[in-house]
Amino acid sequence: MTSDAPVIAVEGLRFRYGGAGEAFSLEVPELTIGVGEHTALIGPSGCGKTTLLRLLIGSLTPDTGEVCVLGERVSLMGEGARRRVRRRNIGMVFQGFALLDYLTAHQNITLPRRLDPSLMSARDADARARSLAERAGIAGLLDRRPGRLSQGERQRVAICRALLASPALIACDEPTGNLDPARSAGVVDLIMDEAEAIGSTVLFVTHDHGLLGRFGRVVELDKLTTMATGAVS
Amino acid sequence: MIGALGLAIAHARANWGRSLVLCVCLGVVIGLPLVTRVIVADFGAAMRSRAATVPLVVGAKGSRFDLVFNALHFRASDLGPLSTGAFAEIDGEDGVFGVPIHARYTARGAPVVGSSFDYVELRGLRVREGRMLAALGEALIGSRASARLGVGAGGEIPTDQVRSYDITAPPSLMLSVVGVLEPTGTPDDDAVFVDLETSWVIEGIAHGHEAAAAVIDPGKLIGRSEEHVALSGAVVEYQRITDENVASFHIHGERDDLPLSAALLFPDSDKTRTIVAERINATPDLQAVEPAVVIDDLIAFVVRLRTLIDAVAVALGAVTLALLGLIAILSYRARMEEMATLREIGASVGVVRGVFWMEFGLLLAGGIVLASIGAAMAMSFGDALYGFVL
Numbered sequence: 001m002t003s004d005a006p007v008i009a010v011e012g013l014r015f016r017y018g019g020a021g022e023a024f025s026l027e028v029p030e031l032t033i034g035v036g037e038h039t040a041l042i043g044p045s046g047c048g049k050t051t052l053l054r055l056l057i058g059s060l061t062p063d064t065g066e067v068c069v070l071g072e073r074v075s076l077m078g079e080g081a082r083r084r085v086r087r088r089n090i091g092m093v094f095q096g097f098a099l100l101d102y103l104t105a106h107q108n109i110t111l112p113r114r115l116d117p118s119l120m121s122a123r124d125a126d127a128r129a130r131s132l133a134e135r136a137g138i139a140g141l142l143d144r145r146p147g148r149l150s151q152g153e154r155q156r157v158a159i160c161r162a163l164l165a166s167p168a169l170i171a172c173d174e175p176t177g178n179l180d181p182a183r184s185a186g187v188v189d190l191i192m193d194e195a196e197a198i199g200s201t202v203l204f205v206t207h208d209h210g211l212l213g214r215f216g217r218v219v220e221l222d223k224l225t226t227m228a229t230g231a232v233s
Numbered sequence: 234m235i236g237a238l239g240l241a242i243a244h245a246r247a248n249w250g251r252s253l254v255l256c257v258c259l260g261v262v263i264g265l266p267l268v269t270r271v272i273v274a275d276f277g278a279a280m281r282s283r284a285a286t287v288p289l290v291v292g293a294k295g296s297r298f299d300l301v302f303n304a305l306h307f308r309a310s311d312l313g314p315l316s317t318g319a320f321a322e323i324d325g326e327d328g329v330f331g332v333p334i335h336a337r338y339t340a341r342g343a344p345v346v347g348s349s350f351d352y353v354e355l356r357g358l359r360v361r362e363g364r365m366l367a368a369l370g371e372a373l374i375g376s377r378a379s380a381r382l383g384v385g386a387g388g389e390i391p392t393d394q395v396r397s398y399d400i401t402a403p404p405s406l407m408l409s410v411v412g413v414l415e416p417t418g419t420p421d422d423d424a425v426f427v428d429l430e431t432s433w434v435i436e437g438i439a440h441g442h443e444a445a446a447a448v449i450d451p452g453k454l455i456g457r458s459e460e461h462v463a464l465s466g467a468v469v470e471y472q473r474i475t476d477e478n479v480a481s482f483h484i485h486g487e488r489d490d491l492p493l494s495a496a497l498l499f500p501d502s503d504k505t506r507t508i509v510a511e512r513i514n515a516t517p518d519l520q521a522v523e524p525a526v527v528i529d530d531l532i533a534f535v536v537r538l539r540t541l542i543d544a545v546a547v548a549l550g551a552v553t554l555a556l557l558g559l560i561a562i563l564s565y566r567a568r569m570e571e572m573a574t575l576r577e578i579g580a581s582v583g584v585v586r587g588v589f590w591m592e593f594g595l596l597l598a599g600g601i602v603l604a605s606i607g608a609a610m611a612m613s614f615g616d617a618l619y620g621f622v623l
Contacts, residue, residue: 059577080581087579098574100240102247114236115580145247161578 005071007169007201008033008056013065013075015055026051028065031219035168038192038202040212043221049205050173052221056203057090057171058082070168087116091162091200093191095174097154099146099161105153106142109133109160119165132160136190152183159190166198173205181210188214236580237587245592252596255557259600262550264607266543271611273539277532283419284524286355288506291315291323291331291513292495297522298531304495305524306420307336307344318489319519320496328501329509333493335432336424340392340408343378346424347432355497356421362386363412369430369482370474372408377422379413386412389473390425392435403437407473433491434474434482441471441482565589 010031018024026048033039043049054060056067058074059082067075070089074082086092091112099108106129107114113125120128133139136156138149146154155175162170170191176184188204188211195202204215212218245252283305292300293313302308317333324331332355335347352358353365358373363386366373374384384390388410396402408427416422433439442464455463471478484491498521500506506523513521568589575585 054577083576083579083581085579086577090579092578094574094577098570098577100571100574102244103240107243112578114239115575115578115584117236 005068006032006034007037007070008203009066009068010056011066013055013062013067015051015060015062017051024048026055028052031056033201033203033217036199036201037217038195038215039204039217039219040215041203041205041219041221042207042209042212045207047221049207049221053171053173053203053205057086057092057169059086087112088119088165089168091165091167091170093155093158093162093170093172093175095177097146097151097158099154099158101146104143104145105133105138105149105157106130108146108157109142109164111161112164125164128164128166129160132163132194133157135194136160151178152186155179155183155187156190159187159194163191163194163198163200167200170195170200170202172202174207175204176206176208176211184208184211237584238591240584240588241591241595244588245595252599255560255596256599256603258553258557259597260603260607262546262553263600264604265549266546267604267608268611269539269542269546271608273532273535275612277535279419280528280532281525284528287497287524288500289498289510289521290495290524291320291498291519291521294518294520297520297527300495300520300522301524301527303336304334304497307334307346307424309337309339309344310494312494313518314492314494315496315519316489317491317493318487320493321489323496323498323509323513326509328505330499330501332497332499333429334495334497335429335436335492336494337492338392338395338432338435340372340390340425341382341384342393343375343382343390344420344424345372345392345408345427345432345435347427347429347435349429352497353426356417356419358417358421358426359415360412361415363410365412366426366428367411368474369428369434369479370406370409371411371427371431373412373414373426374410375414375422375424375426376416378425379410381423384410386410403435403440404470404472406431406435409474429491429493430482431474433484436492438486438491439482439484441474441478442469444481561593 008031010028012030013028014025015027016023016025041049041053051060055062056069058067058069058077062075065075066073069085072085074085077085100111103111106126109129109132110125113119113122119125130139130142133142136159138153138156138160141149141153141157146157149157155178159175162172172191175191176187179187191202191204192214194200202215204211206212284301287305290301290304292304292315295312296310299308299310299312303310303312320331320333323329330351332351333348334352336344338345346352360373361376363373372390374382374390379385382390390408390410391405392408394402394405408425408431410425414421414426427435430439434441457463471481474482498506498509500509510521510523513519572585572589575588
């Protein structure tokens, strides 16, 4: 990783995917997201926002083209190396929270450390988890399992988990999709404030235009990409 | 991998009911054949070691298993009696030493064994508390029977009434326990020992009552002549032998006809054993058997039975493993979302797979621990189990 490299750099990306009887092709000629940028990725439902996000963080491998995360060519890496890049540099927030229901809120927040003890010491992870939970307003809920938390509380736990290791990139896949407008604003505020505090770059996928005012840059997928739909040959 | 192990433990703990059921299922599948083997091995060793100490057992013709179990393990049998006269004849032969056994009755469930002092010497029985037998109506109690019945030296124990509603049956006799034996880890620990005369009192062949000559109550008197007094059944027999009434105890009939249930024979050579056994087996009423051979036959039968139990356990195990496989598949499907989350946040392939398989490893380990505990308990309770079975 080079210090002056953009957080994400895409060139000539092409990815073909689809279900039975139908195939989609997603093409991104070029995209660069710089350090500390807060970028919203918007577009109508089904336009490939989540697919693009997963390509950018190395969850999916493009058919052609190049994706670099913090200067590392993740598109050329093997699965293990891409996972390591995600684990150490990217904090993910999902629409469905994706909490492990058998862990307490505290254990969910410190999950990244459990998966990679080299990220930080257990004591630091505990202190950081409590500090994040305090700011997220869930300090009193750390011993509860997700089943005993409201949707808003669960999303806050998920955000705290993404922020635990102070990642260079916070990738959010429609984290407000299941929340009402008031809670959505609260979640965005939390992410942006914490990102600001630790200097993280934010890539925020949403179709809620009401949230766009919080972002320094808005990328419309329709204008960025060429989407093709057709029968599987 | 530590992370995966931690997650596996957390998942197993959060779903503790399911984990417990799976652990127990695995424990049963692994433990059943293991415990069966331990018990059969222990049982066989204990039976063989006791049988090996006695070259021949003699008794009435009938089931050889009944005879050996009566002579060595004091189990009541339906075999006919071995008369004292027949025993004396065998015991008097050159090169043969015999120990009489009378084991037909019980006291509060414990077998009452009538024998001679030779038995005490033969088995190396030692008194832990109290003293040896000295008089009619006294008893020594085995250590396990003492603990089970809560009776020690100085206590009393009634023999069990054989036929409660039969007024002609001998009444229960109160035995005075004068000593408790040291534990031996054999059926002797579960028995109550008396002398042969006491066992004949228990059987009703010997009895004590008020002196016939002194009876004047016409209700107790059937007839009187200068030589004989005939008493009616209304004369009450003593049910406790005391210093005052012990002299009144007597036997009706010939001493040679008094019954034993078996006798242990110790020939001085293999040749003598063969000759004695052949001669006894040629008689119409008696049989002589080698306990070691009889027990080997029994163990062979038990081992065949164990093979059957093993086969059942294998079938049970196959079904359980199939069910566990089904549970594993369903559990994996139910946790695919969790696996996807772990992948997305960068968990290594090993951790993602490890979370799932380590939990099964933990459950398997739990099952093995349960099975081991079962086997250890079977071993530690071996003596008790042995006493319970026999």
